[in-house]
Amino acid sequence: xxxxxQAITGKAAMSAVEPIAGGxxxxxxxxxxxxxxxxxxxxKLIPALYNLVREGLLHDDFAVIGFxxxxxxxxxxxxxxxxxxREFATSELTPQQWGWxxxxxxxxxxxxxxxxxxxxxxxxxxxxxxxxxxxxxxLFYLATAPEFxxxxxxxxxxxxxxxxxxxxxxxxxxxxxxxxxxxxxxxxNAELRSILDERQIYRIDHYLGKETVQNLMxxxxxxxxxxxxxNRRYVDHVQITVAETVGVESRGDYYDKSGCLRDMVxxxxxxxxxLVAMEPPISFEADAVRDEQxxxxxxxxxxxxxxxxxxxxxxxxxxxxxxTKEVPAYRATPKVRxxxxxxxxxxxxxxIDNWRWTGVPxxxxxxxxxxxxxxxxxxxxxxxxxxLFRDTPxxxxxxxxxxxxxxPDEGISLVFGAKVPGATVRLGRVQMDFRYADHFGSTPSTGxxxxxxxxxxxxxxxxQRADMVEASWKVVAPLLDVWQSLPPRNFPNYAAGSAGPKExxxxxxxxxxxxxxxxx
Numbered sequence: 279x280x281x282x283x284q285a286i287t288g289k290a291a292m293s294a295v296e297p298i299a300g301g302x303x304x305x306x307x308x309x310x311x312x313x314x315x316x317x318x319x320x321x322k323l324i325p326a327l328y329n330l331v332r333e334g335l336l337h338d339d340f341a342v343i344g345f346x347x348x349x350x351x352x353x354x355x356x357x358x359x360x361x362x363x364r365e366f367a368t369s370e371l372t373p374q375q376w377g378w379x380x381x382x383x384x385x386x387x388x389x390x391x392x393x394x395x396x397x398x399x400x401x402x403x404x405x406x407x408x409x410x411x412x413x414x415x416x417l418f419y420l421a422t423a424p425e426f427x428x429x430x431x432x433x434x435x436x437x438x439x440x441x442x443x444x445x446x447x448x449x450x451x452x453x454x455x456x457x458x459x460x461x462x463x464x465x466x467n468a469e470l471r472s473i474l475d476e477r478q479i480y481r482i483d484h485y486l487g488k489e490t491v492q493n494l495m496x497x498x499x500x501x502x503x504x505x506x507x508x509n510r511r512y513v514d515h516v517q518i519t520v521a522e523t524v525g526v527e528s529r530g531d532y533y534d535k536s537g538c539l540r541d542m543v544x545x546x547x548x549x550x551x552x553l554v555a556m557e558p559p560i561s562f563e564a565d566a567v568r569d570e571q572x573x574x575x576x577x578x579x580x581x582x583x584x585x586x587x588x589x590x591x592x593x594x595x596x597x598x599x600x601x602t603k604e605v606p607a608y609r610a611t612p613k614v615r616x617x618x619x620x621x622x623x624x625x626x627x628x629x630i631d632n633w634r635w636t637g638v639p640x641x642x643x644x645x646x647x648x649x650x651x652x653x654x655x656x657x658x659x660x661x662x663x664x665x666l667f668r669d670t671p672x673x674x675x676x677x678x679x680x681x682x683x684x685x686p687d688e689g690i691s692l693v694f695g696a697k698v699p700g701a702t703v704r705l706g707r708v709q710m711d712f713r714y715a716d717h718f719g720s721t722p723s724t725g726x727x728x729x730x731x732x733x734x735x736x737x738x739x740x741x742q743r744a745d746m747v748e749a750s751w752k753v754v755a756p757l758l759d760v761w762q763s764l765p766p767r768n769f770p771n772y773a774a775g776s777a778g779p780k781e782x783x784x785x786x787x788x789x790x791x792x793x794x795x796x797x798x
Contacts, residue, residue: 304735308416324362324366326730344359356385360380428469452481456545463748464751484726487723488684490690517642518642520546520547521644522647526608538624540758568746591782594609598647600774605647622646641786643782653683654682658678658679661677777793
């Protein structure tokens with residue numbers, strides 16, 4: 279993985295603020311956002327760009343081009359973004375820094391179904407290159423509905439906008455979901471790669487923009503105390519939990535066609551698993567890291583139909599209370615079918631059949647309308663032999679755990695046993711906590727800053743490669759098939775504001791294990 283200190287070619291930057299210590303701005307270029315009037319743009323992308331401005335990491339020869347249908351022009355789009363930023367910015371808007379970014383914002387009013395839409399975009403890119411010195415470099419962000427990914431890339435190619443000539447670069451960021459199943463993902467990969475080189479395609483997963491996720495490799499491979507025990511000899515099992523307190527809310531139309539499995543598991547969850555379980559790469563170069571991640575995904579054997587029934591759980595929330603808020607049942611959500619069989623919760627037991635992890639179960643669960651919002655990775659180690667303590671009051675040894683808190687409070691905890699002070703031998707559970715905010719201070723972030731920076735810098739380490747996407751879909755394909763052929767009989771099967779369906783607890787109880795508590 280290239281550090282922010284990597285050398286960037288091109289003339290010296292003149293940013294709105296001085297670069298952060300050790301940081302250098304990316305080189306000249308334009309960011310083109312398809313779907314520029316949407317939620318992702320106003321809530322994440324523009325606030326992330328502003329944070330990069332504050333850190334001095336954007337080149338003076340930089341521009342943003344919004345591509346959307348509304349006839350509002352450059353000034354109208356700038357005014358809209360300014361109003362959005364007053365609501366969604368994660369840091370204080372200052373006249374100097376916001377003014378620096380605002381004057382670099384342009385707008386292309388077009389519908390990409392119009393015959394001349396991409397000629398209009400080509401004209402705006404030429405204007406921006408002349409006015410802003412972007413040198414013809416462009417990063418196209420597809421913040422559109424997934425069914426338009428292939429169409430937009432085809433039309434960009436038809437207008438000559440993805441060809442890399444005269445030393446310029448052209449790259450595409452593709453949002454999730456990348457396909458609905460293995461076949462559609464493979465077809466989309468084939469379509470994109472018939473037009474673009476793999477090095478031009480950046481399949482984004484915003485979970486990998488979180489500091490704790492990026493720190494997984496540093497934590498594992500830069501600390502001699504942890505790497506030697508990170509294997510089947512010492513690890514009993516791994517739990518990964520992604521719990522959300524919100525329900526589906528206004529996303530009913532999309533979510534009822536997708537469901538929790540498609541929405542979360544082949545991308546977010548499997549990315550976390552691959553970083554936890556991968557072998558040390560030969561370097562932090564992008565393909566070296568992704569080679570090892572892909573090996574983990576390929577080492578997950580697809581389940582048989584019988585294993586799907588035994589090792590997976592699906593759930594759908596009914597009405598309940600999350601905190602002080604009453605939450606209606608999923609089936610009462612607007613644009614959701616009243617008899618919907620779509621899952622809002624998934625739990626499963628996965629195996630990784632390689633030398634390091636054979637015999638160590640990976641349990642994962644992800645759900646909506648849960649009791650508490652958090653994401654964590656918990657590594658539970660094997661208990662030592664009890665022999666030494668058989669003649670003491672200690673009847674159970676506390677298993678050691680490393681808990682990696684991904685959100686909302688990013689940090690790492692170490693759980694171990696220690697003697698309780700006193701005349702008798704008693705063992706207490708001790709927890710040592712590291713929090714990013716405590717040690718390094720808090721940095722305003724949307725989770726997209728590092729991803730946008732890396733894509734503009736040409737570093738694909740935190741982006742999925744084609745073979746990673748296809749390997750992930752292969753693992754979940756049997757679940758999709760079985761769940762499609764055998765409709766759930768008991769939906770809804772957990773109340774909003776709970777820890778999920780009881781069947782998920784039974785999944786671990788069969789192995790004499792239990793989930794870490796979810797309660798708020």
